[in-house]
Amino acid sequence: MSAHMNLTLKVWRQKNDKSKGQFVTVQANDIADDMSFLEMLDIVNDELTRKGEDPIYFDHDCREGICGMCSLVINGRPHGPKYGITTCQLHMRSFHDGQTIVIEPWRAAAFPVLKDLAVDRTSFDRIQQAGGYTNVNTGGAQDANNILIPKRIADEAFESATCIGCGACVAACKNASAMLFVSAKISQFALLPQGQTERYERAQAMVDQMDAEGFGNCTNTGACEAECPKGIKLTNIARMNREYLGAKLFREEDIHG
Template sequence: MLNLLNEAINRTGIKADKTIKNLNMNLTLKIWRQKNQNDKGGFESYQVSDVSPDMSFLEMIDVLNEDLVKEDKDPVHFDHDCREGICGTCSMVINGRPHGPKEGITTCQLHMRSFSDGDHITIEPWRAKAFPVIKDLVVDRTSFDRIQQAGGYVSVNTGGAPDANEIPIPKRIADEAFDAATCIGCGACVAACKNASAMLFVSAKVSQLAMLPQGQVERKTRVEKMVAQMDEEGFGACTNTGACAAECPKGIDLSNIARLNREYIGAKLKSENVS
Protein backbone atom coordinates (compact mmCIF):
# COMPACT_ATOMS: atom_id res chain seq x y z
CA MET A 1 0.00 0.00 0.00
CA LEU A 2 2.73 2.39 1.03
CA ASN A 3 4.77 1.51 -1.99
CA LEU A 4 1.83 2.36 -4.21
CA LEU A 5 1.40 5.63 -2.41
CA ASN A 6 5.08 6.32 -2.73
CA GLU A 7 4.99 5.67 -6.43
CA ALA A 8 1.94 7.84 -6.87
CA ILE A 9 3.68 10.66 -5.05
CA ASN A 10 6.85 10.16 -7.06
CA ARG A 11 4.85 10.42 -10.27
CA THR A 12 3.51 13.79 -9.24
CA GLY A 13 7.08 14.94 -8.91
CA ILE A 14 6.88 16.18 -5.32
CA LYS A 15 10.29 16.41 -3.65
CA ALA A 16 11.52 13.25 -1.97
CA ASP A 17 11.96 14.62 1.56
CA LYS A 18 8.29 15.60 1.64
CA THR A 19 7.11 12.14 0.70
CA ILE A 20 9.08 10.62 3.53
CA LYS A 21 7.49 12.92 6.08
CA ASN A 22 4.03 12.31 4.76
CA LEU A 23 4.46 8.58 4.99
CA ASN A 24 5.45 8.40 8.63
CA MET A 25 3.21 6.15 10.66
CA ASN A 26 1.65 5.86 14.07
CA LEU A 27 1.46 2.33 15.35
CA THR A 28 0.14 0.43 18.33
CA LEU A 29 2.42 -2.31 19.56
CA LYS A 30 1.32 -5.13 21.82
CA ILE A 31 4.51 -6.65 23.17
CA TRP A 32 5.10 -9.64 25.42
CA ARG A 33 6.85 -8.50 28.59
CA GLN A 34 8.29 -10.99 31.05
CA LYS A 35 10.81 -10.02 33.69
CA ASN A 36 12.59 -13.34 33.85
CA GLN A 37 12.18 -17.05 33.36
CA ASN A 38 10.03 -17.44 36.48
CA ASP A 39 7.79 -14.47 35.83
CA LYS A 40 4.39 -15.24 34.36
CA GLY A 41 4.57 -12.41 31.86
CA GLY A 42 1.89 -10.65 29.87
CA PHE A 43 1.23 -8.22 27.06
CA GLU A 44 1.79 -4.47 27.30
CA SER A 45 0.62 -1.93 24.76
CA TYR A 46 2.78 0.89 23.47
CA GLN A 47 2.18 3.71 21.03
CA VAL A 48 4.97 4.62 18.65
CA SER A 49 4.59 7.67 16.49
CA ASP A 50 6.33 9.13 13.50
CA VAL A 51 7.75 5.80 12.34
CA SER A 52 9.62 6.17 9.07
CA PRO A 53 8.96 3.53 6.40
CA ASP A 54 12.74 3.33 5.92
CA MET A 55 13.28 2.06 9.45
CA SER A 56 13.90 -1.58 10.01
CA PHE A 57 11.52 -3.30 12.41
CA LEU A 58 14.24 -3.53 15.04
CA GLU A 59 15.12 0.14 14.63
CA MET A 60 11.49 0.91 15.33
CA ILE A 61 11.85 -0.98 18.61
CA ASP A 62 15.15 0.83 19.27
CA VAL A 63 13.22 4.08 19.07
CA LEU A 64 10.59 2.75 21.47
CA ASN A 65 13.33 1.65 23.85
CA GLU A 66 15.00 5.03 23.83
CA ASP A 67 11.69 6.51 24.89
CA LEU A 68 11.20 3.89 27.58
CA VAL A 69 14.65 4.50 29.05
CA LYS A 70 13.97 8.21 29.18
CA GLU A 71 10.78 7.46 31.11
CA ASP A 72 12.85 5.34 33.53
CA LYS A 73 11.20 2.18 32.30
CA ASP A 74 12.85 -1.10 31.44
CA PRO A 75 13.43 -1.27 27.67
CA VAL A 76 12.00 -4.19 25.70
CA HIS A 77 14.69 -6.86 25.60
CA PHE A 78 15.07 -8.70 22.34
CA ASP A 79 17.77 -10.77 20.68
CA HIS A 80 19.58 -9.24 17.72
CA ASP A 81 23.12 -8.89 16.52
CA CYS A 82 24.25 -8.70 12.90
CA ARG A 83 21.11 -6.95 11.64
CA GLU A 84 21.78 -8.20 8.15
CA GLY A 85 19.98 -11.51 8.21
CA ILE A 86 22.81 -13.96 8.67
CA CYS A 87 23.63 -14.47 12.36
CA GLY A 88 20.21 -15.92 13.19
CA THR A 89 19.92 -14.08 16.50
CA CYS A 90 16.76 -12.08 15.98
CA SER A 91 13.57 -13.86 16.82
CA MET A 92 10.12 -12.40 17.06
CA VAL A 93 6.70 -13.63 16.16
CA ILE A 94 5.09 -10.61 14.56
CA ASN A 95 1.32 -10.75 14.14
CA GLY A 96 1.45 -14.51 14.39
CA ARG A 97 4.31 -15.06 11.97
CA PRO A 98 7.94 -15.75 12.83
CA HIS A 99 10.12 -12.98 11.36
CA GLY A 100 7.00 -11.10 10.33
CA PRO A 101 4.77 -10.99 7.29
CA LYS A 102 7.34 -11.12 4.50
CA GLU A 103 8.83 -14.34 3.25
CA GLY A 104 12.50 -15.17 2.99
CA ILE A 105 13.81 -12.61 5.47
CA THR A 106 14.65 -12.34 9.14
CA THR A 107 13.09 -9.80 11.50
CA CYS A 108 16.11 -7.51 11.20
CA GLN A 109 15.59 -7.34 7.43
CA LEU A 110 11.93 -6.44 7.78
CA HIS A 111 11.31 -2.77 7.09
CA MET A 112 8.44 -0.63 8.26
CA ARG A 113 7.27 0.01 4.73
CA SER A 114 5.62 -3.40 5.07
CA PHE A 115 3.20 -1.81 7.56
CA SER A 116 0.62 0.95 7.34
CA ASP A 117 -0.36 3.89 9.48
CA GLY A 118 -2.61 2.86 12.36
CA ASP A 119 -1.60 -0.80 12.34
CA HIS A 120 -1.77 -2.87 15.49
CA ILE A 121 1.23 -5.15 15.76
CA THR A 122 1.47 -8.01 18.23
CA ILE A 123 5.01 -9.12 19.06
CA GLU A 124 5.65 -12.40 20.87
CA PRO A 125 8.72 -14.48 21.61
CA TRP A 126 9.39 -17.86 20.01
CA ARG A 127 7.15 -20.30 21.88
CA ALA A 128 8.48 -23.77 22.57
CA LYS A 129 9.27 -25.89 25.58
CA ALA A 130 12.81 -26.24 24.27
CA PHE A 131 13.13 -22.44 23.89
CA PRO A 132 12.27 -21.09 27.35
CA VAL A 133 11.77 -17.34 27.59
CA ILE A 134 14.66 -15.61 29.36
CA LYS A 135 13.23 -12.11 29.35
CA ASP A 136 10.63 -10.32 27.21
CA LEU A 137 11.32 -11.51 23.67
CA VAL A 138 14.65 -13.17 24.46
CA VAL A 139 14.57 -16.96 24.42
CA ASP A 140 17.14 -19.62 25.23
CA ARG A 141 18.05 -21.59 22.11
CA THR A 142 20.97 -23.57 23.51
CA SER A 143 18.94 -26.70 22.78
CA PHE A 144 19.99 -26.17 19.15
CA ASP A 145 23.62 -26.07 20.23
CA ARG A 146 23.25 -29.31 22.14
CA ILE A 147 21.74 -31.01 19.09
CA GLN A 148 24.73 -29.89 17.05
CA GLN A 149 27.10 -31.01 19.78
CA ALA A 150 25.55 -34.46 19.63
CA GLY A 151 27.06 -35.01 16.21
CA GLY A 152 26.54 -32.17 13.75
CA TYR A 153 30.16 -32.16 12.61
CA VAL A 154 32.87 -34.15 10.88
CA SER A 155 35.42 -35.48 13.36
CA VAL A 156 38.65 -34.24 11.88
CA ASN A 157 41.44 -32.86 13.98
CA THR A 158 43.29 -29.76 12.89
CA GLY A 159 46.15 -30.66 10.59
CA GLY A 160 46.55 -33.81 8.60
CA ALA A 161 43.63 -33.09 6.27
CA PRO A 162 44.23 -34.31 2.74
CA ASP A 163 44.54 -31.82 -0.10
CA ALA A 164 41.27 -30.01 -0.60
CA ASN A 165 41.02 -31.13 -4.22
CA GLU A 166 41.74 -34.78 -3.48
CA ILE A 167 38.06 -35.73 -3.49
CA PRO A 168 36.12 -34.14 -6.33
CA ILE A 169 32.51 -33.46 -5.44
CA PRO A 170 29.99 -33.09 -8.28
CA LYS A 171 28.79 -29.51 -8.50
CA ARG A 172 25.16 -30.55 -8.12
CA ILE A 173 25.91 -32.35 -4.85
CA ALA A 174 28.04 -29.48 -3.56
CA ASP A 175 25.28 -27.01 -4.41
CA GLU A 176 22.61 -29.11 -2.77
CA ALA A 177 24.73 -29.55 0.35
CA PHE A 178 25.22 -25.81 0.36
CA ASP A 179 21.47 -25.20 0.16
CA ALA A 180 21.07 -27.21 3.34
CA ALA A 181 24.09 -25.55 4.94
CA THR A 182 22.61 -22.06 4.68
CA CYS A 183 20.48 -22.66 7.79
CA ILE A 184 21.15 -19.83 10.26
CA GLY A 185 19.82 -21.68 13.32
CA CYS A 186 17.32 -18.94 14.16
CA GLY A 187 14.58 -21.34 15.22
CA ALA A 188 11.80 -19.87 13.08
CA CYS A 189 10.98 -23.43 11.99
CA VAL A 190 10.29 -24.41 15.59
CA ALA A 191 8.38 -21.19 16.21
CA ALA A 192 6.20 -21.76 13.16
CA CYS A 193 5.52 -25.46 13.67
CA LYS A 194 2.28 -26.30 15.44
CA ASN A 195 4.20 -29.03 17.25
CA ALA A 196 7.32 -26.90 17.92
CA SER A 197 9.26 -29.50 16.00
CA ALA A 198 12.92 -28.98 15.15
CA MET A 199 12.94 -31.39 12.23
CA LEU A 200 13.79 -28.79 9.59
CA PHE A 201 16.77 -27.55 11.60
CA VAL A 202 18.08 -31.04 12.31
CA SER A 203 17.47 -32.17 8.75
CA ALA A 204 19.48 -29.28 7.34
CA LYS A 205 22.66 -30.26 9.13
CA VAL A 206 22.14 -33.99 8.66
CA SER A 207 21.49 -33.43 4.96
CA GLN A 208 24.55 -31.26 4.40
CA LEU A 209 26.91 -33.82 5.85
CA ALA A 210 25.07 -36.85 4.47
CA MET A 211 25.51 -35.55 0.95
CA LEU A 212 29.19 -34.74 1.17
CA PRO A 213 31.84 -37.45 1.01
CA GLN A 214 33.49 -36.01 4.13
CA GLY A 215 30.37 -36.79 6.14
CA GLN A 216 30.15 -40.47 5.24
CA VAL A 217 32.26 -41.96 8.02
CA GLU A 218 29.94 -40.79 10.78
CA ARG A 219 26.80 -40.73 8.68
CA LYS A 220 24.87 -43.34 10.66
CA THR A 221 25.90 -42.39 14.19
CA ARG A 222 25.36 -38.72 13.42
CA VAL A 223 21.69 -39.02 12.59
CA GLU A 224 21.04 -41.41 15.47
CA LYS A 225 22.64 -39.09 18.01
CA MET A 226 21.16 -35.87 16.70
CA VAL A 227 17.63 -37.28 16.60
CA ALA A 228 18.02 -38.65 20.12
CA GLN A 229 19.15 -35.24 21.37
CA MET A 230 16.33 -33.51 19.51
CA ASP A 231 13.86 -35.69 21.40
CA GLU A 232 15.57 -35.15 24.71
CA GLU A 233 15.25 -31.40 24.30
CA GLY A 234 11.48 -31.73 24.07
CA PHE A 235 10.82 -30.69 20.49
CA GLY A 236 7.66 -32.09 18.94
CA ALA A 237 7.20 -34.50 16.04
CA CYS A 238 6.79 -33.59 12.40
CA THR A 239 3.29 -33.60 10.92
CA ASN A 240 4.61 -32.54 7.51
CA THR A 241 2.46 -29.43 7.47
CA GLY A 242 5.28 -27.47 5.84
CA ALA A 243 4.89 -24.38 8.05
CA CYS A 244 8.61 -24.56 8.91
CA ALA A 245 9.80 -24.30 5.33
CA ALA A 246 7.23 -21.61 4.58
CA GLU A 247 8.59 -19.42 7.38
CA CYS A 248 12.28 -20.30 7.00
CA PRO A 249 14.16 -17.10 6.17
CA LYS A 250 16.72 -19.11 4.24
CA GLY A 251 14.31 -21.26 2.26
CA ILE A 252 15.50 -24.61 3.63
CA ASP A 253 13.44 -27.16 1.72
CA LEU A 254 11.12 -29.86 3.08
CA SER A 255 13.01 -32.43 1.02
CA ASN A 256 15.63 -32.21 3.76
CA ILE A 257 13.14 -33.62 6.24
CA ALA A 258 12.48 -36.53 3.90
CA ARG A 259 16.21 -37.05 3.68
CA LEU A 260 16.52 -36.97 7.46
CA ASN A 261 13.82 -39.64 7.65
CA ARG A 262 15.68 -41.74 5.07
CA GLU A 263 18.93 -41.29 6.92
CA TYR A 264 17.24 -42.32 10.14
CA ILE A 265 15.70 -45.45 8.64
CA GLY A 266 18.97 -46.34 6.96
CA ALA A 267 20.94 -45.84 10.15
CA LYS A 268 18.55 -47.86 12.28
CA LEU A 269 18.57 -50.71 9.76
CA LYS A 270 22.27 -50.79 9.06
CA SER A 271 24.17 -49.41 12.00
CA GLU A 272 25.74 -51.81 14.43
CA ASN A 273 24.61 -49.78 17.36
CA VAL A 274 22.28 -51.98 19.41
CA SER A 275 22.00 -49.80 22.48
Protein backbone atom coordinates in the same frame (compact mmCIF):
# COMPACT_ATOMS: atom_id res chain seq x y z
CA MET B 1 10.80 11.35 1.35
CA SER B 2 9.78 8.68 3.70
CA ALA B 3 6.37 8.59 5.28
CA HIS B 4 5.99 8.50 9.04
CA MET B 5 3.50 6.45 11.01
CA ASN B 6 2.21 5.91 14.52
CA LEU B 7 1.77 2.33 15.67
CA THR B 8 0.35 0.48 18.65
CA LEU B 9 2.55 -2.39 19.80
CA LYS B 10 1.26 -5.23 21.93
CA VAL B 11 4.51 -6.62 23.26
CA TRP B 12 5.13 -9.69 25.41
CA ARG B 13 6.88 -8.53 28.59
CA GLN B 14 8.33 -11.10 30.96
CA LYS B 15 10.74 -10.26 33.76
CA ASN B 16 12.76 -13.47 33.64
CA ASP B 17 12.51 -17.20 32.92
CA LYS B 18 10.75 -17.81 36.26
CA SER B 19 8.03 -15.17 36.06
CA LYS B 20 4.74 -15.17 34.20
CA GLY B 21 4.63 -12.77 31.32
CA GLN B 22 1.88 -10.64 29.86
CA PHE B 23 1.15 -8.37 26.93
CA VAL B 24 1.87 -4.69 27.41
CA THR B 25 0.65 -2.02 25.02
CA VAL B 26 3.31 0.48 23.92
CA GLN B 27 2.98 3.34 21.45
CA ALA B 28 5.55 3.71 18.67
CA ASN B 29 5.25 7.24 17.36
CA ASP B 30 6.79 8.97 14.37
CA ILE B 31 8.24 5.82 12.81
CA ALA B 32 9.76 6.23 9.33
CA ASP B 33 8.74 3.54 6.85
CA ASP B 34 12.40 3.13 5.78
CA MET B 35 13.32 1.84 9.23
CA SER B 36 13.83 -1.83 9.84
CA PHE B 37 11.60 -3.48 12.41
CA LEU B 38 14.49 -3.63 14.89
CA GLU B 39 15.26 0.07 14.38
CA MET B 40 11.64 0.77 15.21
CA LEU B 41 12.10 -1.19 18.46
CA ASP B 42 15.31 0.79 19.14
CA ILE B 43 13.32 4.02 18.89
CA VAL B 44 10.68 2.64 21.25
CA ASN B 45 13.39 1.52 23.68
CA ASP B 46 15.06 4.96 23.59
CA GLU B 47 11.76 6.46 24.60
CA LEU B 48 11.21 3.87 27.35
CA THR B 49 14.74 4.44 28.69
CA ARG B 50 14.23 8.20 28.71
CA LYS B 51 11.12 7.69 30.79
CA GLY B 52 13.12 5.51 33.19
CA GLU B 53 11.31 2.31 32.21
CA ASP B 54 12.80 -1.07 31.41
CA PRO B 55 13.48 -1.28 27.65
CA ILE B 56 12.03 -4.19 25.64
CA TYR B 57 14.56 -6.99 25.62
CA PHE B 58 15.07 -8.68 22.25
CA ASP B 59 17.83 -10.68 20.58
CA HIS B 60 19.72 -9.20 17.63
CA ASP B 61 23.24 -9.21 16.34
CA CYS B 62 24.29 -8.81 12.70
CA ARG B 63 21.23 -6.95 11.40
CA GLU B 64 21.96 -8.21 7.90
CA GLY B 65 20.01 -11.46 7.91
CA ILE B 66 22.77 -13.98 8.59
CA CYS B 67 23.09 -14.44 12.36
CA GLY B 68 19.59 -15.76 13.08
CA MET B 69 19.21 -13.96 16.41
CA CYS B 70 16.18 -11.71 15.80
CA SER B 71 13.52 -14.15 16.97
CA LEU B 72 10.20 -12.29 16.89
CA VAL B 73 6.75 -13.57 16.04
CA ILE B 74 5.03 -10.53 14.52
CA ASN B 75 1.25 -10.66 14.01
CA GLY B 76 1.30 -14.44 14.17
CA ARG B 77 4.20 -15.01 11.76
CA PRO B 78 7.87 -15.71 12.61
CA HIS B 79 9.94 -12.76 11.32
CA GLY B 80 6.75 -10.94 10.35
CA PRO B 81 4.48 -10.75 7.33
CA LYS B 82 7.07 -11.32 4.56
CA TYR B 83 8.59 -14.59 3.33
CA GLY B 84 12.27 -15.52 3.20
CA ILE B 85 13.64 -12.80 5.49
CA THR B 86 14.66 -12.32 9.10
CA THR B 87 13.17 -9.63 11.37
CA CYS B 88 16.07 -7.24 10.77
CA GLN B 89 15.33 -7.39 7.02
CA LEU B 90 11.70 -6.49 7.61
CA HIS B 91 10.93 -2.82 7.01
CA MET B 92 8.21 -0.66 8.45
CA ARG B 93 6.82 -0.05 4.97
CA SER B 94 5.23 -3.48 5.41
CA PHE B 95 2.93 -1.87 8.00
CA HIS B 96 0.55 1.07 7.85
CA ASP B 97 -0.19 4.07 10.02
CA GLY B 98 -2.40 3.27 12.99
CA GLN B 99 -1.80 -0.49 12.81
CA THR B 100 -1.66 -2.65 15.92
CA ILE B 101 1.29 -5.04 15.87
CA VAL B 102 1.45 -8.07 18.19
CA ILE B 103 5.03 -9.05 19.04
CA GLU B 104 5.71 -12.37 20.77
CA PRO B 105 8.74 -14.53 21.46
CA TRP B 106 9.23 -17.97 19.81
CA ARG B 107 6.88 -20.32 21.64
CA ALA B 108 8.24 -23.78 22.42
CA ALA B 109 8.94 -25.79 25.55
CA ALA B 110 12.47 -26.28 24.24
CA PHE B 111 12.91 -22.50 23.80
CA PRO B 112 12.17 -21.07 27.28
CA VAL B 113 11.70 -17.30 27.40
CA LEU B 114 14.67 -15.61 29.12
CA LYS B 115 13.25 -12.10 29.20
CA ASP B 116 10.57 -10.33 27.14
CA LEU B 117 11.14 -11.43 23.54
CA ALA B 118 14.44 -13.29 23.94
CA VAL B 119 14.40 -17.07 24.18
CA ASP B 120 17.04 -19.62 25.14
CA ARG B 121 17.99 -21.57 22.01
CA THR B 122 20.80 -23.62 23.52
CA SER B 123 18.70 -26.72 22.80
CA PHE B 124 19.81 -26.21 19.17
CA ASP B 125 23.43 -26.08 20.33
CA ARG B 126 23.04 -29.36 22.22
CA ILE B 127 21.53 -31.03 19.15
CA GLN B 128 24.45 -29.75 17.08
CA GLN B 129 26.95 -30.97 19.69
CA ALA B 130 25.31 -34.42 19.71
CA GLY B 131 26.41 -35.12 16.15
CA GLY B 132 26.61 -32.10 13.90
CA TYR B 133 30.36 -32.30 13.33
CA THR B 134 32.99 -34.26 11.45
CA ASN B 135 36.25 -35.65 12.77
CA VAL B 136 39.33 -34.50 10.87
CA ASN B 137 43.01 -35.29 11.08
CA THR B 138 45.27 -32.60 12.45
CA GLY B 139 48.36 -31.52 10.55
CA GLY B 140 48.78 -29.64 7.32
CA ALA B 141 45.67 -28.72 5.40
CA GLN B 142 44.86 -30.79 2.33
CA ASP B 143 45.08 -29.24 -1.10
CA ALA B 144 41.80 -27.81 -2.27
CA ASN B 145 39.63 -30.16 -4.34
CA ASN B 146 41.57 -33.25 -3.19
CA ILE B 147 38.23 -34.91 -2.57
CA LEU B 148 36.08 -34.87 -5.69
CA ILE B 149 32.47 -33.87 -5.13
CA PRO B 150 29.94 -33.64 -7.98
CA LYS B 151 28.71 -30.08 -8.31
CA ARG B 152 25.04 -30.94 -7.80
CA ILE B 153 25.92 -32.73 -4.53
CA ALA B 154 28.04 -29.79 -3.40
CA ASP B 155 25.22 -27.40 -4.31
CA GLU B 156 22.61 -29.47 -2.47
CA ALA B 157 24.81 -29.70 0.64
CA PHE B 158 25.39 -25.95 0.43
CA GLU B 159 21.64 -25.30 0.26
CA SER B 160 21.22 -27.27 3.50
CA ALA B 161 24.21 -25.55 5.08
CA THR B 162 22.62 -22.12 4.63
CA CYS B 163 20.49 -22.81 7.75
CA ILE B 164 21.32 -20.11 10.31
CA GLY B 165 19.68 -21.92 13.23
CA CYS B 166 17.27 -19.07 13.95
CA GLY B 167 14.45 -21.39 15.06
CA ALA B 168 11.73 -19.87 12.85
CA CYS B 169 10.87 -23.43 11.77
CA VAL B 170 10.07 -24.34 15.38
CA ALA B 171 8.18 -21.08 15.91
CA ALA B 172 6.07 -21.56 12.78
CA CYS B 173 5.31 -25.26 13.32
CA LYS B 174 2.01 -25.93 15.04
CA ASN B 175 3.79 -28.81 16.82
CA ALA B 176 6.94 -26.81 17.70
CA SER B 177 8.94 -29.42 15.81
CA ALA B 178 12.62 -28.81 15.10
CA MET B 179 12.84 -31.27 12.24
CA LEU B 180 13.64 -28.73 9.52
CA PHE B 181 16.64 -27.46 11.50
CA VAL B 182 17.88 -30.91 12.48
CA SER B 183 17.37 -32.29 8.97
CA ALA B 184 19.33 -29.41 7.41
CA LYS B 185 22.23 -30.10 9.75
CA ILE B 186 22.12 -33.85 9.11
CA SER B 187 21.78 -33.35 5.35
CA GLN B 188 24.74 -31.02 5.03
CA PHE B 189 27.05 -33.76 6.32
CA ALA B 190 25.24 -36.80 4.91
CA LEU B 191 25.66 -35.47 1.38
CA LEU B 192 29.41 -34.81 1.54
CA PRO B 193 32.23 -37.38 1.60
CA GLN B 194 33.71 -35.71 4.69
CA GLY B 195 30.58 -36.54 6.67
CA GLN B 196 30.47 -40.27 5.93
CA THR B 197 32.49 -41.53 8.91
CA GLU B 198 29.88 -40.49 11.48
CA ARG B 199 26.95 -40.55 9.04
CA TYR B 200 24.60 -43.09 10.65
CA GLU B 201 25.59 -42.45 14.24
CA ARG B 202 25.04 -38.75 13.60
CA ALA B 203 21.45 -39.17 12.40
CA GLN B 204 20.57 -41.23 15.46
CA ALA B 205 22.37 -39.02 17.98
CA MET B 206 20.91 -35.77 16.67
CA VAL B 207 17.35 -37.12 16.46
CA ASP B 208 17.66 -38.56 19.98
CA GLN B 209 18.84 -35.20 21.30
CA MET B 210 16.03 -33.41 19.43
CA ASP B 211 13.49 -35.69 21.11
CA ALA B 212 15.15 -35.28 24.51
CA GLU B 213 14.90 -31.48 24.23
CA GLY B 214 11.10 -31.77 24.00
CA PHE B 215 10.46 -30.60 20.46
CA GLY B 216 7.24 -31.82 18.82
CA ASN B 217 6.73 -34.26 15.98
CA CYS B 218 6.60 -33.16 12.36
CA THR B 219 3.21 -33.52 10.67
CA ASN B 220 4.43 -32.29 7.28
CA THR B 221 2.34 -29.12 7.23
CA GLY B 222 5.17 -27.30 5.46
CA ALA B 223 4.89 -24.19 7.68
CA CYS B 224 8.62 -24.38 8.48
CA GLU B 225 9.64 -24.35 4.83
CA ALA B 226 7.31 -21.41 4.12
CA GLU B 227 8.70 -19.34 7.00
CA CYS B 228 12.40 -20.28 6.74
CA PRO B 229 14.41 -17.11 6.01
CA LYS B 230 16.97 -19.21 4.14
CA GLY B 231 14.58 -21.34 2.07
CA ILE B 232 15.55 -24.70 3.60
CA LYS B 233 13.44 -27.32 1.83
CA LEU B 234 11.20 -30.08 3.22
CA THR B 235 13.24 -32.57 1.19
CA ASN B 236 15.79 -32.25 3.99
CA ILE B 237 13.27 -33.79 6.41
CA ALA B 238 12.66 -36.68 4.01
CA ARG B 239 16.43 -37.16 3.84
CA MET B 240 16.71 -37.10 7.64
CA ASN B 241 13.96 -39.72 7.87
CA ARG B 242 15.85 -41.88 5.36
CA GLU B 243 19.12 -41.41 7.22
CA TYR B 244 17.57 -42.15 10.60
CA LEU B 245 15.38 -45.10 9.61
CA GLY B 246 18.12 -46.49 7.39
CA ALA B 247 20.58 -46.24 10.27
CA LYS B 248 18.15 -47.84 12.71
CA LEU B 249 16.92 -50.65 10.52
CA PHE B 250 19.89 -51.53 8.34
CA ARG B 251 23.09 -49.73 9.23
CA GLU B 252 23.53 -50.00 12.98
CA GLU B 253 26.80 -51.83 13.06
CA ASP B 254 27.83 -53.96 15.99
CA ILE B 255 30.95 -56.06 16.00
CA HIS B 256 30.01 -59.67 15.26
CA GLY B 257 31.96 -61.32 18.08
